[in-house]
Amino acid sequence: xxxxxxxxxxxxxxxxxxxxxxxxxxxxxxxxxxxxxxxxxxxxxxxxxxxxxxxxxxxxxxxxxxxxxxxxxxxxxxxxxxxxxxxxxxxxxx
Amino acid sequence: xxxxxxxxxxxxxxxxxxxxxxxxxxxxxxxxxxxxxxxxxxxxxxxxxxxxxxxxxxxxxxxxxxxxxxxxxxxxxxxxxxxxxxxxxxxxxxxxxxxxxxxxxxxxxxxxxxxxxxxxxxxxxxxxxxxxxxxxxxxxxxxxxxxxxxxxxxxxxxxxxxxxxxxxxxxxxxxxxxxxxxxxxxxxxxxxxxxxxxxxxxxxxxxxxxxxxxxxxxxxxxxxxxxxxxxxxxxxxxxxxxxxxxxxxxxxxxxxxxxxxxxxxxxxxxxxxxxxxxxxxxxxxxxxxxxxxxxxxxxxxxxxxxxxxxxxxxxxxxxxxxxxxxxxxxxxxxxxxxxxxxxxxxxxxxxxxxxxxxxxxxxxxxxxxxxxxxxxxxxxxxxxxxxxxxxxxxxxxxxxxxxxxxxxxxxxxxxxxxxxxxxxxxxxxxxxxxxxxxxxxxxxxxxxxxxxxxxxxxxxxxxxxxxxxxxxxxxxxxx
Numbered sequence: 156x157x158x159x160x161x162x163x164x165x166x167x168x169x170x171x172x173x174x175x176x177x178x179x180x181x182x183x184x185x186x187x188x189x190x191x192x193x194x195x196x197x198x199x200x201x202x203x204x205x206x207x208x209x210x211x212x213x214x215x216x217x218x219x220x221x222x223x224x225x226x227x228x229x230x231x232x233x234x235x236x237x238x239x240x241x242x243x244x245x246x247x248x249x
Numbered sequence: 250x251x252x253x254x255x256x257x258x259x260x261x262x263x264x265x266x267x268x269x270x271x272x273x274x275x276x277x278x279x280x281x282x283x284x285x286x287x288x289x290x291x292x293x294x295x296x297x298x299x300x301x302x303x304x305x306x307x308x309x310x311x312x313x314x315x316x317x318x319x320x321x322x323x324x325x326x327x328x329x330x331x332x333x334x335x336x337x338x339x340x341x342x343x344x345x346x347x348x349x350x351x352x353x354x355x356x357x358x359x360x361x362x363x364x365x366x367x368x369x370x371x372x373x374x375x376x377x378x379x380x381x382x383x384x385x386x387x388x389x390x391x392x393x394x395x396x397x398x399x400x401x402x403x404x405x406x407x408x409x410x411x412x413x414x415x416x417x418x419x420x421x422x423x424x425x426x427x428x429x430x431x432x433x434x435x436x437x438x439x440x441x442x443x444x445x446x447x448x449x450x451x452x453x454x455x456x457x458x459x460x461x462x463x464x465x466x467x468x469x470x471x472x473x474x475x476x477x478x479x480x481x482x483x484x485x486x487x488x489x490x491x492x493x494x495x496x497x498x499x500x501x502x503x504x505x506x507x508x509x510x511x512x513x514x515x516x517x518x519x520x521x522x523x524x525x526x527x528x529x530x531x532x533x534x535x536x537x538x539x540x541x542x543x544x545x546x547x548x549x550x551x552x553x554x555x556x557x558x559x560x561x562x563x564x565x566x567x568x569x570x571x572x573x574x575x576x577x578x579x580x581x582x583x584x585x586x587x588x589x590x591x592x593x594x595x596x597x598x599x600x601x602x603x604x605x606x607x608x609x610x611x612x613x614x615x616x617x618x619x620x621x622x623x624x625x626x627x628x629x630x631x632x633x634x635x636x637x638x639x640x641x642x643x644x645x646x647x648x649x650x651x652x653x654x655x656x657x658x659x660x661x662x663x664x665x666x667x668x669x670x671x672x673x674x675x676x677x678x679x680x681x682x683x684x685x686x687x688x689x690x691x692x693x694x695x696x697x698x699x700x701x702x703x704x705x706x707x708x709x710x711x712x713x714x715x716x717x718x719x720x721x722x723x724x725x726x727x728x
Contacts, residue, residue, distance in 0.1 A: 165452040168386070
């Protein structure tokens with residue numbers, strides 16, 4: 156047996172047991188898009204191109220970057236992103 | 250996994266002086282040619298020098314054979330136990346083994362030690378692992394690198410405060426607090442209108458921090474909340490502040506250590522805090538009543554985490570709330586009220602019941618809107634120092650209520666409070682309170698000439714919520 160803990164579901168079990176993602180945006184109309192560079196090589200190249208494409212569609216874009224890909228985003232950065240934009244595109248891997 | 254070989258079985262552990270004492274006896278039994286299975290609980294090399302020792306470190310064999318003490322010797326025939334000797338009682342071992350010279354050197358009797366299988370914390374683990382526990386809720390596996398408290402938050406199970414992670418062992422232990430089967434359906438829980446089982450109640454009671462002994466009260470609270478007159482569905486959905494306020498009466502309140510005295514409506518007492526919280530978590534998790542979703546409360550209030558206290562019946566000259574509502578003083582009950590926060594009443598000067606009643610009435614008039622009548626019910630919580638004034642004057646609750654009824658006759662305001670006074674036609678006189686809508690309880694510490702009003706939901710009476718009282722099931726109080 157693994158050392159995983161087993162808990163019993165306290166809910167009516169109407170929803171799946173796995174944590175649910177937030178619903179995807181149906182459209183980007185009126186939404187602000189954040190582009191998060193996690194500081195992996197050439198992530199900025201990818202995000203530069205996305206920014207051009209979003210801007211061509213008239214979508215407002217803000218750029219962010221994590222100090223290092225090796226650690227979760229600092230709280231300050233996560234809060235800033237959550238406050239400033241509606242959706243985020245993350246350059247996840249090289 | 251409950252099959253013992255025919256012959257004899259003995260359960261021992263090294264950490265037991267009596268087991269060490271009888272070790273030579275075990276060798277004697279084998280030397281006499283009797284088949285003996287040795288189950289050792291803590292050290293697979295014990296007893297020293299013996300071969301063929303069966304490792305029962307998982308305690309599965311001890312669990313299945315109800316071993317409470319080591320050493321315990323069983324005689325098995327046809328796979329069935331024919332007799333057992335518990336601890337070392339020489340005569341019993343001789344009788345069971347039919348070996349007249351067994352343990353000749355040993356004293357006549359030595360008590361055994363506790364079997365590891367009945368140690369606190371282990372018994373419930375074994376029950377869950379080997380006991381076919383009839384728990385059917387979905388299992389949620391949390392990785393060992395995940396924080397269990399955070400995992401509960403992530404899944405939306407909490408009211409904002411941390412919950413106790415509902416492991417199978419804790420839920421099993423909670424279920425020992427009730428005589429009801431886990432799959433018994435207690436009622437249909439709004440707003441999702443799903444069956445609420447004893448098991449789901451136990452899981453949420455674990456998360457709320459309840460002890461198993463609170464289960465009969467939690468179950469009565471859920472049953473009461475689901476009585477149609479209480480209108481839980483509307484209550485959990487309303488834009489108003491209210492949510493269930495629980496007043497506990499009867500002997501169980503004292504037996505589980507509820508607080509009816511100083512700070513009764515405040516923090517610090519586990520039973521008060523967790524019984525009320527359990528009901529709220531059940532509404533949230535089983536029913537799906539969550540703020541921002543079906544719960545549309547405009548402002549809410551802190552009682553929505555938990556609001557539960559006991560009436561101080563000890564030394565009261567008054568009938569308790571439950572007795573007033575038709576129950577026997579020996580019954581334990583939960584009264585549910587669709588209530589808001591606490592509005593304190595300050596009066597350190599009144600020494601006559603008439604004067605104090607007037608003070609109470611002024612605060613009661615302010616419930617929800619000082620110029621509107623018959624919109625919200627109320628609980629009047631009278632402290633011992635205020636109750637003393639009525640006691641000295643020989644006023645029972647009815648007499649106080651009669652006085653309040655008169656004091657609470659007031660001009661029936663126009664149903665539109667935004668109209669200025671000069672626009673209002675001279676209104677008829679009406680009672681502030683709905684008939685039956687004023688509950689009076691005694692609670693609080695010995696010092697403080699303060700009482701309190703807990704105002705209620707603006708949808709009171711048949712159009713909304715009527716206070717209900719539910720007795721703890723007689724199935725729970727047989728002893």
